[in-house]
Amino acid sequence: MKVAVLGGGAFGTALAIALSQTGPIQLWARSRTQADAMARQRENAAYLPGCALPPELTVTPDLQAAVGADVILLAIPMQTLGSFAEEAAALLDGKTLVACCKGMDLQTGAGPVETLAHHCPTSSHALLTGPSFARDIANGLPTGLTLACTDEDLGETLQARLSTPTLRIYRTTDVTGATLGGALKNVMAIACGATMGAGLGESARASILTRGFAEMQRLAQHKWADPATLAGLSGFGDLVLTCTSPQSRNYRFGVSIGDGTAFDPSVTVEGAATARAAAALAEREGLDLPITSAVAGLVEKRLDVAQAMEALLSRSLKEE
Numbered sequence: 001m002k003v004a005v006l007g008g009g010a011f012g013t014a015l016a017i018a019l020s021q022t023g024p025i026q027l028w029a030r031s032r033t034q035a036d037a038m039a040r041q042r043e044n045a046a047y048l049p050g051c052a053l054p055p056e057l058t059v060t061p062d063l064q065a066a067v068g069a070d071v072i073l074l075a076i077p078m079q080t081l082g083s084f085a086e087e088a089a090a091l092l093d094g095k096t097l098v099a100c101c102k103g104m105d106l107q108t109g110a111g112p113v114e115t116l117a118h119h120c121p122t123s124s125h126a127l128l129t130g131p132s133f134a135r136d137i138a139n140g141l142p143t144g145l146t147l148a149c150t151d152e153d154l155g156e157t158l159q160a161r162l163s164t165p166t167l168r169i170y171r172t173t174d175v176t177g178a179t180l181g182g183a184l185k186n187v188m189a190i191a192c193g194a195t196m197g198a199g200l201g202e203s204a205r206a207s208i209l210t211r212g213f214a215e216m217q218r219l220a221q222h223k224w225a226d227p228a229t230l231a232g233l234s235g236f237g238d239l240v241l242t243c244t245s246p247q248s249r250n251y252r253f254g255v256s257i258g259d260g261t262a263f264d265p266s267v268t269v270e271g272a273a274t275a276r277a278a279a280a281l282a283e284r285e286g287l288d289l290p291i292t293s294a295v296a297g298l299v300e301k302r303l304d305v306a307q308a309m310e311a312l313l314s315r316s317l318k319e320e
Helices: 010-022 032-041 078-087 112-119 134-138 152-162 175-197 202-222 227-231 233-244 249-259 270-285 290-299 305-313
Strands: 003-006 025-028 048-052 057-060 071-074 096-099 124-129 143-148 167-172
Touching: 003 010, 010 025, 010 048, 010 057, 010 134, 032 057, 048 134, 071 078, 071 152, 078 112, 078 270, 096 112, 096 152, 112 124, 112 175, 124 152, 124 175, 124 233, 143 152, 143 175, 143 233, 152 167, 167 175, 175 202, 175 227, 175 233, 175 249, 175 270, 175 290, 175 305, 202 227, 202 233, 202 270, 202 290, 227 233, 233 249, 249 270, 270 290, 290 305
Parallel strands: 003 025, 003 071, 025 057, 071 096, 096 124, 143 167
Antiparallel strands: 124 143
16 A cells, blocks of 8 residues: 655654655655755755655655555645645545644634545545654654544554554544544643743643643533543643643744744744634634633734733632
């Protein structure tokens, strides 16, 4: 079963490096200049410097050539996944598509699999998610991920094909739960980063992380997902990693909000758009997601950290 990865960023490159342990793999980069540089230098100097591309990995800017594979991993940011899938729908027709991004579309509120199913209805769809940093995967450090697919047989096939000696894949049929875990943990990472950036302390961060996890479960139940899914790699595992490590872009973004420093606008921060999408959903459907709403306020600059914290601390006392 031939596999290709679409997306020449850090995570797409890391996945391609890891999967090359089990056979030849092709990586598509949108920019011909970037693809040529990667092929020549044998590394992704722009997004993952220092991680060598194995001989089994080839890089191409030719999308038509890349989608000749049976299984297509789409390591494309959530906020551009829909437009990409719409443009490439004819090429992706009938393929097995595995989304490798996290978040909720700001315009539609849909997750990655729902977005792919809308634009590519004749394809098969799955989600690869969980606690992972690109550099860890590329360096061959042991990593566990969740493969979410409603088709159990396809899920088993993908689990076997995408597992490597250092990449352990678990599977679930709860696509909604896995999607929400991966999306909302980025929102909580922004909140935890802002807490630390503002100097509010480790205890405050622990409270945000814990109560944020309760929000994630609350929304999952509302969407008829299995709350137990949120206790797995795609939820709790990813939450802990993202809320505690400066390697996380969402956490660093939160820190910049908290300490008032500038943040590189070219860096993708999926939690910013997801917070706004989830807060809008909560308002429409009468859900209590106070931390998510506070992060949306921070992202939209309607609130500063002091105001957000005051709003959270002044809520009515309740039973845990």
